[in-house]
Amino acid sequence: MNKALLACLLVIPQLAFSSPLPKQLAVPGGIVNIELGPITSPAPQALFQKKRVLVLENDHKWVAVVGIPLNTKVGQYSVTIQSGKQKTQSNFEVNAKDYPAQYITLKNKRMVNPNPDDLKRISSERPAINKALNTWTEQPVDDLSFSLPVQGRLSSPFGLKRFFNNQPKNPHSGLDIAASTGTAITAPAPGVVINTGNYYYNGNTVFLDHGQGLITGYFHMSKITVQAGQLVETGTKLGEIGSTGRVTGPHLHWNVYLNKTKVDPALFVPELMQTDTVQ
Structure with missing residues (x-):
């Protein structure tokens, strides 16, 4: 060049x-x-x-x-x-972006300040999560337009400065969509299931590999209906809305990762691209 x-x-x-x-x-x-x-x-x-x-x-x-x-x-x-x-x-x-602050009260104080046993569990879960997020599949990627994985209310946008019980925590790293427990969660694009599990903060979780380091994550599910290694198409059911992990109510927390980096999922959804969600 x-x-x-x-x-x-x-x-x-x-x-x-x-x-x-x-x-x-x-x-x-x-x-x-x-x-x-x-x-x-x-x-x-x-x-x-x-x-x-x-x-x-x-x-x-x-x-x-x-x-x-x-x-x-x-x-x-x-x-x-x-x-x-x-x-x-x-x-x-x-360029700069000033993300708003969000204050959340959790009744389960261990979800704000985990005890020693909780910390051991969190530490033991990191290798499996990291392995999923470090996945790189050398394959062509044709289209980065995603459908919404669940129909519901957009309850918390990406990037919010998070305070749990008035304690500052990591920023909100995904898009929250609130819906009734049992509502179907579907794949927003074709991919491969690379990990499923129940994790301390994320609850019941599914990770999909869409190729070249593009990974999506689905957290807090009540039920998982896929398994590792399974090929999925747009619209394949992954599981159902739930309240597992660190939550205040039933919702999907949806993460999108590019080059091992959490990015705003709304940037991939045509129906959200022109809204205030991604300004």
Whole structure:
């Protein structure tokens, strides 16, 4: 890749109605889509902060879809592009976003301050969760438009500053959809079930692999209806809404991960792309 081509690398303007790409939002917890060159050349590799980035074809060009961690500070960042033996950089700006605060009262104080036995359980669960989130499947990804995995009320958006019983905790890392216990949860896109389990904070959980580090997670389920290794299509039932783990009521907590980074799921859902959910 020569300097003239590098100079032409652009952050892509979004046309959500015609593109398989997620909505671009260059903020902590958001996504940038970066053109890498024409598809007449083999797909290059892209890395952000030393982590592989999903690359797909869009409008006859290779595009890197980069997840931005929630703790990213405002400023300029770069993606490393490897094409054959040539290595180049493409820069982009991360802008500020002030996520609102949310104060939640939990009756089960162990879900705010776990006891020693709880901490042992939490520690023992991390390897299985990390293994799922570190999954990288080298396969083509054609379309990043997701359907909503459950019909319900959007109860908590992504990125909220969280306070449990007035104690500051990690920001809200997914999208919460409230619905009645037993409501079906379905796959928003084709994938493979890579993990199911019951975890301390997440409750009954399913993780799906959609290829190239794009992982989705489904938490707090009352019932799981798939198993590890199972292929799923858009609309395949994964389980049912519940109240397991750290919750105040029945809902789905839905996570989306890109390059091992939690990003806003609403950026992948066409019906939410133009709403206040992703402004």
